[in-house]
Amino acid sequence: MRLSPPGKLRFQQTQQFDITFGGAEANVAIGLSYLNEPSSIISCVPDNPIGKQALHFFQGHGVDVQHIQQTGDRLGIYYLENGALSRSSQVVYDRDHSAFGTLPTGSIDWEKIFEQADWLHWSGITPAVSASAAALTLEALKAARKAGVTISTDLNYRHKLWNYGIPPNEIMPELVEYCDVIIGDVNASKVFFDLAVPGWRFTMDPDYEKYQQFVSLLMQRFPQCKTVAITHRGSLSASDNRWSAMIADREQFKHSPIHELNGIIDRIGAGDSFTAGIIYGLRNFGTDLQKTINFAAATSALKHSILGDASLLSVEEILPLMEGDSSGRVAR
Amino acid sequence: MRLSPPGKLRFQQTQQFDITFGGAEANVAIGLSYLNEPSSIISCVPDNPIGKQALHFFQGHGVDVQHIQQTGDRLGIYYLENGALSRSSQVVYDRDHSAFGTLPTGSIDWEKIFEQADWLHWSGITPAVSASAAALTLEALKAARKAGVTISTDLNYRHKLWNYGIPPNEIMPELVEYCDVIIGDVNASKVFFDLAVPGWRFTMDPDYEKYQQFVSLLMQRFPQCKTVAITHRGSLSASDNRWSAMIADREQFKHSPIHELNGIIDRIGAGDSFTAGIIYGLRNFGTDLQKTINFAAATSALKHSILGDASLLSVEEILPLMEGDSSGRVAR
Amino acid sequence: MRLSPPGKLRFQQTQQFDITFGGAEANVAIGLSYLNEPSSIISCVPDNPIGKQALHFFQGHGVDVQHIQQTGDRLGIYYLENGALSRSSQVVYDRDHSAFGTLPTGSIDWEKIFEQADWLHWSGITPAVSASAAALTLEALKAARKAGVTISTDLNYRHKLWNYGIPPNEIMPELVEYCDVIIGDVNASKVFFDLAVPGWRFTMDPDYEKYQQFVSLLMQRFPQCKTVAITHRGSLSASDNRWSAMIADREQFKHSPIHELNGIIDRIGAGDSFTAGIIYGLRNFGTDLQKTINFAAATSALKHSILGDASLLSVEEILPLMEGDSSGRVAR
Amino acid sequence: MRLSPPGKLRFQQTQQFDITFGGAEANVAIGLSYLNEPSSIISCVPDNPIGKQALHFFQGHGVDVQHIQQTGDRLGIYYLENGALSRSSQVVYDRDHSAFGTLPTGSIDWEKIFEQADWLHWSGITPAVSASAAALTLEALKAARKAGVTISTDLNYRHKLWNYGIPPNEIMPELVEYCDVIIGDVNASKVFFDLAVPGWRFTMDPDYEKYQQFVSLLMQRFPQCKTVAITHRGSLSASDNRWSAMIADREQFKHSPIHELNGIIDRIGAGDSFTAGIIYGLRNFGTDLQKTINFAAATSALKHSILGDASLLSVEEILPLMEGDSSGRVAR
Amino acid sequence: MRLSPPGKLRFQQTQQFDITFGGAEANVAIGLSYLNEPSSIISCVPDNPIGKQALHFFQGHGVDVQHIQQTGDRLGIYYLENGALSRSSQVVYDRDHSAFGTLPTGSIDWEKIFEQADWLHWSGITPAVSASAAALTLEALKAARKAGVTISTDLNYRHKLWNYGIPPNEIMPELVEYCDVIIGDVNASKVFFDLAVPGWRFTMDPDYEKYQQFVSLLMQRFPQCKTVAITHRGSLSASDNRWSAMIADREQFKHSPIHELNGIIDRIGAGDSFTAGIIYGLRNFGTDLQKTINFAAATSALKHSILGDASLLSVEEILPLMEGDSSGRVAR
Amino acid sequence: MRLSPPGKLRFQQTQQFDITFGGAEANVAIGLSYLNEPSSIISCVPDNPIGKQALHFFQGHGVDVQHIQQTGDRLGIYYLENGALSRSSQVVYDRDHSAFGTLPTGSIDWEKIFEQADWLHWSGITPAVSASAAALTLEALKAARKAGVTISTDLNYRHKLWNYGIPPNEIMPELVEYCDVIIGDVNASKVFFDLAVPGWRFTMDPDYEKYQQFVSLLMQRFPQCKTVAITHRGSLSASDNRWSAMIADREQFKHSPIHELNGIIDRIGAGDSFTAGIIYGLRNFGTDLQKTINFAAATSALKHSILGDASLLSVEEILPLMEGDSSGRVAR
Numbered sequence A, B, C, D, E, F: 001m002r003l004s005p006p007g008k009l010r011f012q013q014t015q016q017f018d019i020t021f022g023g024a025e026a027n028v029a030i031g032l033s034y035l036n037e038p039s040s041i042i043s044c045v046p047d048n049p050i051g052k053q054a055l056h057f058f059q060g061h062g063v064d065v066q067h068i069q070q071t072g073d074r075l076g077i078y079y080l081e082n083g084a085l086s087r088s089s090q091v092v093y094d095r096d097h098s099a100f101g102t103l104p105t106g107s108i109d110w111e112k113i114f115e116q117a118d119w120l121h122w123s124g125i126t127p128a129v130s131a132s133a134a135a136l137t138l139e140a141l142k143a144a145r146k147a148g149v150t151i152s153t154d155l156n157y158r159h160k161l162w163n164y165g166i167p168p169n170e171i172m173p174e175l176v177e178y179c180d181v182i183i184g185d186v187n188a189s190k191v192f193f194d195l196a197v198p199g200w201r202f203t204m205d206p207d208y209e210k211y212q213q214f215v216s217l218l219m220q221r222f223p224q225c226k227t228v229a230i231t232h233r234g235s236l237s238a239s240d241n242r243w244s245a246m247i248a249d250r251e252q253f254k255h256s257p258i259h260e261l262n263g264i265i266d267r268i269g270a271g272d273s274f275t276a277g278i279i280y281g282l283r284n285f286g287t288d289l290q291k292t293i294n295f296a297a298a299t300s301a302l303k304h305s306i307l308g309d310a311s312l313l314s315v316e317e318i319l320p321l322m323e324g325d326s327s328g329r330v331a332r
């Protein structure tokens, strides 16, 4: 559950929180649902009215919730204060002891789930939550591989979350080895895999040569991986960003145009909407990686116009921007 | 009645609609009222609390409502979702069978109305609503001409509305022939009059030469027309636009400066506020078309800062921008 | 779609509408979903963002929406102003020409639907909408009978809606003949079937003898009918009511206790929540009509505490009141 | 301007004020407008956006504002915290130095105003504001008498307002002598006229004998007065009241039934709505005082269901309660 | 932190939470601050913006926060859904692992604190939170006794909170032995001390004889205790209650009148406001227990009219109800 | 008290005001409190719930309110309509007769106050309010000088406020002579001291040479003054500004970088947050004026992202922008 002061208020100014529900994987599931790709969340929420409020949210947005168990103590929370100008957004995590973080291995019938699925997506946030969540992830990956399901991951390093004692570099490498598609990230790869391109400093617009080296290193390290996709955010301020993305397989490296995002509504979940766009593209545009990266970049550029963690965008809405029309003209 | 999710929420996110009332001609009437030009709406609303809510709105904004009849079945609605970044605003019309659309000819005593008026404004949205609305418009135009009243029109082509069987090119030409002032539009003129300047592609900033040719064609086609005014919107995104305008009579062609509009609040109704500015200018600045176009362009540039369909701007507020001061400094 | 001024504001005071979605049958479906009885709505909504907003609402509340087609022109609306003290609530219908009202017969594959259902509920509001909706209802009833599905109806007479030319007494009798369960109503039965108990004047608390006679007349008239259930509202004011209910089959007549409802939040949809309670009771309490009527009366008494058309109440929440504890104590 | 925390919040809990505009006479004017009696406010507001906001409010509610001058320093304010249970509503006046309180005599062309009016209503709040306001009132009364206009007054004693140096008993008697209709009040009459019925203690329901004596005393004291009307409030708590009223001329004394008001929304302005009802009755029901008092009592009983100072009730809405139906049933 | 859907919405209906901050002892501290008794909270909140939001709230309401440490992981939460009619309020606790629950003994310099205090209040909610919180409570009690500070407790049994392994009957008796004043409770005393009056069934209005026996048993069991005070709630529904209270020392037994509370705004925290009233009374009314119990009962009756956990009532506001005037009349 | 329509609504569109409390000196006090510099407001508010609401606000934000007396008639108000694009913000002052403006000299025990303070800040708004406020300011300055307290002033010329008869140039020079630190302003200096740099026209970005001359003139005129600091606002529109600042002592002249502020939330109080930053810098960064001006400029640049008059920014939040990182990236 995400709790935010309305508009751009600071925590000490507000007497109300806006509520949405999210989490990296759930955001991807909602994004896919709006792209007309059926999706299902595998998780758990407490068996109380707050847990049911979360279910109401997900099923309202068209996601299958039959694999969300109702058990455990509490729903994880994060508080978000929206930034503006050069004032950063504040995120306060309160996710320890959440229902999902205490779900033991063996509680999920993966085999049955994968009978009706052909894609599994997970993110680095899940194993960051607790040792049991990490074990559950590994369990899922093994079952998915056995069932012949495509696996994607978003590395998603959250420094504030990894606090249960085992460092991420002892957990993540084994998990990522199962993945066919990696949503990559430079910082995460340094922390998780000690993998870095020498002499690379952050630039406002992407340095494609360096990114290409980075992809090579990542693909070398993970032989199962067939596709790597990466976003690049140039932050002029909390409100104005430059946004673009790249994708590569073992042969091609394609990048999207750069989207100028002036007057951002909500940048949280942009990465998750990008992942939804990548999954959609890989399933629908075949080997045309240029089309896939343009679609995913446009999806996630548009996500910045939507309040809440999730992308609520149809394919019809994404195509014009994907094809270069950023005008946002009214249709009437 | 216009119903919109608050702020930039999408339809599927909202549990409340913000309500305003509008319609092309009503917006012009309110705009004129704030410019201290007495105005009256000739229309009808159903005799129920929703109709009365509309009357409350118009009379609150200083418009005379004594010529709004209370009859008919329903108030026409349009739903508006505000866009942001490159996400377009969505307009959903629900105007069929509205009270006004079913008002028969002969129900309005035009003669009496024009005894106390010297200007009639109508827009292309009215004859788009129904065959009877088109007939009523013609009736009004004949009576206005007879009464010696100045007539202006805003072509306002709304593709989604023209669905009652008779195509606009069989209706509009006859109606526009009565008009002294035309708020022109390139697309509308193609559809309504099959009138086009060859080899003209849309450009972000206006191509004055082409516009001048366009005005010539329009004036040739409509001999009664003495003045044509046109706006030009360069859309960088739903939030950031470049806005300017032109005016011409049979001798002069004048254009306004280009207004950079970054951080638009609401672009709906900008054209109607422009019309209000043109009518104000023609009535108050005599033959100084440069003054008129600068005033109308400034009025409509400022309209983009106001939520709702209508311009709520006084002459005092418009003059500084008209004279080149865009600073929006606080007076205290 | 129901649009209401927040709180107890009048239409002319509000600048916002609270949005919920409902309709007699949809309200029953949501009520059943919260009682853990799977339910599905068979209807249609326009293929636009407002139609999708309705789907979002229903599926969020756990109702299956796969049989809601996306077609037609507009979503029917009703405006509701909440009353207080002796000021009545105002309902303004704007349902003509709605998507469902224009859906032709033959557009729904009833056979396939009834393969997976064992109960069909409809209300007198549906055939009131249009001739085609009445025909569609008849089509459904025939198919349901053929499939051996139990049929229930809520007579639900809405004077303002029956305006398409055929009077209700030419439509309803044939439709009600198919029904196993009737949610009866004294006024509706007079209008629909010209059926009345002589010398009966409305009393604040129910006159059981008269009601028993009324049930006999109804059962005589409709031989297929096995169960009749009726609610009785004693209105002290818009805020304070006395609420009770009765049920009968061809042998028993049982009534609930009278619930004193002081400080009503929203009385709209109380009848629909009662219907949900009756259906739940008949499916779960066997022939114990006393239990069923006490459950349904408690369900609908509690509905008055919930804003919106639908009952969002679990069985666990209903049982205490059903067993006589009206205290509303906090559990902690 | 009235500023109130939303709902039942206390001042120290709120970060927003709900805004309405009122004042005893303005409330009567709006109430009459909703009863289809044309009304006009004679007052002034400052020539700034806050003054214009007030004009917007009054004209939206159908009151003629052409006699509201735009001059003076500030708009008077009162802050209202809504009470509940036995917690009293709090009123904080900030009306000193208001535009109206500083308007000098001679600034209003009474003669012209009374050419088009046949009734003048004023209340004891006006001369309480300042010495100049008292002088202006006297000026108005003289002009009204000369023009043959009927004059009514509501005594309306506000202890907190009378603070400009001259005590009310030196001002009010002269002013009330001009009045044809007096909305009486026991406390006010003691303070203003030193007029009291011996041995009278407040009772929850009215003691008609005492009230009759009180009316006699008042009528003796003011020979011009033809009609006296009085309300009686029995306060069980801030939320639950018993409300009734009486009227008398020099021959009859009639009282209304007692209205039980449980769950009051807003009791401010109830007296003003009563006055509107009395004026309506005297103008429309001739000498049938019973009808007039029942109408005015029902009007003001219903006012308690409306947020804000003013009654927004049509004659059609009042008649059922006037005729004894308090049920507040939904019409549909 | 308390998070509630606005108004009477259910969890599954809301997209916003109203925020207040409370906890039994904090509520007492705020209540005392409004009674002009300086108060200080001894607790801790996490060193993040949510913790600071809590500090902002408490110091805004006049409570000294210098003894609230900024440490620990998270702020405890409880979710509250407000009930209505016979629908109960729902409380969902999410207080495990809160900052205060993990504060170790030895972290607070009690000696220094008690140098400037003469009263310590704690409630049974504190030792319910965790074993360390129970130990901290004992530490405080020993230090307070040593410093000669008066000690009061509110037994406050919360079944859902006592879940850390040690049952309350092994913790509470030792703690309560230190107390001079006990806010008693029949259920809590059964669970904590296995203390019960034989043959006592709950009645809507208090059975004073039984209560007197109960007080005797409690005083016997706790020789240090000088005063016992108890509230009695007769719940007709979630909205309508009958509320009264009793107090006793070793010689007298006094009870308040019964307050009828119809249209309750918020009953949470009523007990805490009662405690504040008792502490105020014992400090200001000497041995006049009748005055103390009438004051505390009136305080807590009025609390039901205030949204949020805390009583924001001044002595001036309480006196009229304490003296029997429940009318809630407007002062103006 | 500041009352504003929510968001960017115009006065005539709103039915609610957002409430905050401010005033130049109070804003500085809150800004310092968030920078961990203890601060106290010396003022008065009326002894009514609105005055207490102000106290609630200030103490909630950590400011000591023990020197705010509760006396006088009314709390001063200003109404603020937020501008957008080229539409200016509107400020309507209603501050005459405020509690502080009528506080007589001699009512404040300056000597005692300055025993516990080492810095006094005042602004040109205070002596603008009334003659007595000007006298009180002089009284404070004499006492502060005597106590050896550092004195700073913000010239803050508000044309609309100086209306009590004595022109500012007869008041301000004497007061400013006491000051060690002056927050300077070109317009104010012309009006107050008839001091101007010849041939200087406003430029979008600062002309440092001219500013340096201006500082020289000011320092010559006020020999007590040791430090002058000035902000420079280049207004592209109400939403987009360029913001920078300068500081000088009798030896150095340093300027900050220029901050581009696109998408301003609230520019009111930016000057006051700058003053807080200057005071913080002078107290913490010694003679490093570059550091002080960069800190104060960053503080006030960030203030533009916060709704309300006051800066709610910690030192930790300001340092990154001060060091050149404007990215507003999310920390998680």
Ligand SMILES: [Ca+2]
Pocket (backbone or CB within 6 Å): A022, A023, A024, A309
């Ligand atoms: Ca997340």
Ligand SMILES: [Ca+2]
Pocket (backbone or CB within 6 Å): A022, A023, A024, A027, A268, A269, A270, A272, A309
């Ligand atoms: Ca996210």
Ligand SMILES: [Ca+2]
Pocket (backbone or CB within 6 Å): B022, B023, B024, B309
């Ligand atoms: Ca329109």
Ligand SMILES: [Ca+2]
Pocket (backbone or CB within 6 Å): B022, B023, B024, B027, B268, B269, B272, B309
């Ligand atoms: Ca429009």
Ligand SMILES: [Ca+2]
Pocket (backbone or CB within 6 Å): C022, C023, C024, C309
């Ligand atoms: Ca319905």
Ligand SMILES: [Ca+2]
Pocket (backbone or CB within 6 Å): C022, C023, C024, C027, C268, C269, C270, C272, C309
């Ligand atoms: Ca319904």
Ligand SMILES: [Ca+2]
Pocket (backbone or CB within 6 Å): D022, D023, D024, D309
């Ligand atoms: Ca008033």
Ligand SMILES: [Ca+2]
Pocket (backbone or CB within 6 Å): D022, D023, D024, D027, D268, D269, D270, D272, D309
């Ligand atoms: Ca009033």
Ligand SMILES: [Ca+2]
Pocket (backbone or CB within 6 Å): E022, E023, E024, E309
């Ligand atoms: Ca608590």
Ligand SMILES: [Ca+2]
Pocket (backbone or CB within 6 Å): E022, E023, E024, E027, E268, E269, E270, E272, E309
């Ligand atoms: Ca509590």
Ligand SMILES: [Ca+2]
Pocket (backbone or CB within 6 Å): F022, F023, F024, F309
């Ligand atoms: Ca200020």
Ligand SMILES: [Ca+2]
Pocket (backbone or CB within 6 Å): F022, F023, F024, F027, F268, F269, F270, F272, F309
């Ligand atoms: Ca300020």
Ligand code: NI
Pocket (backbone or CB within 6 Å): A006, A007, F006, F007
């Ligand atoms: Ni907002």
Ligand code: NI
Pocket (backbone or CB within 6 Å): A012, A013, E056, E060, F057, F060
């Ligand atoms: Ni606050």
Ligand code: NI
Pocket (backbone or CB within 6 Å): A012, A013, A014, D015
């Ligand atoms: Ni605040």
Ligand code: NI
Pocket (backbone or CB within 6 Å): A057, A060, C060, E014, E015
């Ligand atoms: Ni929702």
